[in-house]
Amino acid sequence: MTTTSTRSPASRRMILALAITLSGTASASTAHIPQPWRSDAVVLGRDEAYDTERFLHELTFDHRQALPTAMDNGIRGTGGSVSSRRLYFDFRYRQDFGFRDDQNGFLLDIQRAEDLDGPYQRQLVGFRQNIGERTEVWLQGDVFSDKAESDIYLSARHHLDSQSWLHASVILPDYYFNEKTDTADRFSKKPQSYFLQWHHQGSTAVEGTTVSLNLSPDSRFISQRQELAVSNETQRGAISHRQQTGDWLIGLHLEGERTRRDYTLQRSDENRATGFERDHLKARGSATLVPHRLSPTVGVAWLQLDETGYFGRELNDEGRIRRREPTVFAEITLSASQNTSISPGIYLSAPEIRQTFEQEEEQRRHTGFTGKLAVPIETRLSASNQAVLTLNPTFYLHKFGFGGGNLQLHWPL
Numbered sequence: 001m002t003t004t005s006t007r008s009p010a011s012r013r014m015i016l017a018l019a020i021t022l023s024g025t026a027s028a029s030t031a032h033i034p035q036p037w038r039s040d041a042v043v044l045g046r047d048e049a050y051d052t053e054r055f056l057h058e059l060t061f062d063h064r065q066a067l068p069t070a071m072d073n074g075i076r077g078t079g080g081s082v083s084s085r086r087l088y089f090d091f092r093y094r095q096d097f098g099f100r101d102d103q104n105g106f107l108l109d110i111q112r113a114e115d116l117d118g119p120y121q122r123q124l125v126g127f128r129q130n131i132g133e134r135t136e137v138w139l140q141g142d143v144f145s146d147k148a149e150s151d152i153y154l155s156a157r158h159h160l161d162s163q164s165w166l167h168a169s170v171i172l173p174d175y176y177f178n179e180k181t182d183t184a185d186r187f188s189k190k191p192q193s194y195f196l197q198w199h200h201q202g203s204t205a206v207e208g209t210t211v212s213l214n215l216s217p218d219s220r221f222i223s224q225r226q227e228l229a230v231s232n233e234t235q236r237g238a239i240s241h242r243q244q245t246g247d248w249l250i251g252l253h254l255e256g257e258r259t260r261r262d263y264t265l266q267r268s269d270e271n272r273a274t275g276f277e278r279d280h281l282k283a284r285g286s287a288t289l290v291p292h293r294l295s296p297t298v299g300v301a302w303l304q305l306d307e308t309g310y311f312g313r314e315l316n317d318e319g320r321i322r323r324r325e326p327t328v329f330a331e332i333t334l335s336a337s338q339n340t341s342i343s344p345g346i347y348l349s350a351p352e353i354r355q356t357f358e359q360e361e362e363q364r365r366h367t368g369f370t371g372k373l374a375v376p377i378e379t380r381l382s383a384s385n386q387a388v389l390t391l392n393p394t395f396y397l398h399k400f401g402f403g404g405g406n407l408q409l410h411w412p413l
Helices: 009-022 039-044 054-060
Strands: 074-081 087-099 104-115 118-131 135-142 151-159 164-172 186-189 193-201 208-223 228-245 248-267 270-289 297-310 318-331 340-342 345-349 352-357 364-367 370-374 377-382 387-396 402-412
Touching: 039 118, 039 208, 039 228, 054 074, 054 297, 054 318, 054 345, 054 370, 054 387, 054 402, 087 118, 104 135, 118 151, 248 297, 370 402
Parallel strands: none
Antiparallel strands: 074 087, 074 402, 087 104, 104 118, 118 135, 135 151, 151 164, 164 193, 186 208, 193 208, 208 228, 228 248, 248 270, 270 297, 297 318, 318 345, 318 352, 340 377, 345 370, 352 364, 370 387, 377 387, 387 402
């Protein structure tokens, strides 16, 4: 019998690549992408009160493939049903079209995703200019037919060495708003957002460490249409790390958000001042036994969410949310054919939820067990670039019923 100690380096690299492609150890995170101030978030807010299984759905619909990462060229998409009328999605198509011996590039970055304020979409277009051998400067814009809504991105990336870079962005949301809007809405203090990222590439394509910070300092927006004024400040941060340690592939991810808003509501029936506070923390760790033919994966996840105050015009209510959701999960990978695998996995959670809104008679309170069985079927579309299509049906374990379907496409370019 052949042991792992007698395998050649080339054989071990082949096994690692196959296990990475077929095992569910990746992690989704929009925190590694610049997240600027946006008016629909601070004025309207999200339009739903989360149900008990909401974040369990997101965990089981998480990006399964490590490539492309949030920084790479390619298609990275996942979408799944979280209720009878709601679809959770996180999609990105990014491509750097280099020209002039790659000294310049045309940048295209299409995003459709959501955060705790609700869904958003961006279509960034721009250009890259290399300065010397290690430094790039980028000019991008999220351009709309209404010029008042266009965002400007000014970025620079410096390659510290062949494996590391430091990236910084200054984002000017709705830069021409006061001059171009045809409404009576105004910024009394214009928003700005700052993004800083450090990345170190590991010895393989999916190993490495990424640290990202996203800051939106205090801004103030006066909306005559919505009859309110709101100031907002937000800080977000994330760290992701993947490393091969012996026979184990280890993945760690941690992200958090702190948001503070102050509202002055000016409708005739609610002339008052109120606020909103959000503290959010999400962590996930996993380990995959790479040489084993079943590529067994075990992991833990933690979600902590505290929100208090006025949730915006979309929900238009004062509320309080406190969620603590620890989860353990495990899966194995079975080969169905040369290019298809099935990776049944179990997710077991014990959420503690306290969720109340003033205008809702029924409060959401839950302490106990929730769980899902996920059966992702993954098909490798192209071995040359690790393109993978995943169909992922899920089933509830704490009650009888279908837990939602999930479709994923990951195509490095």
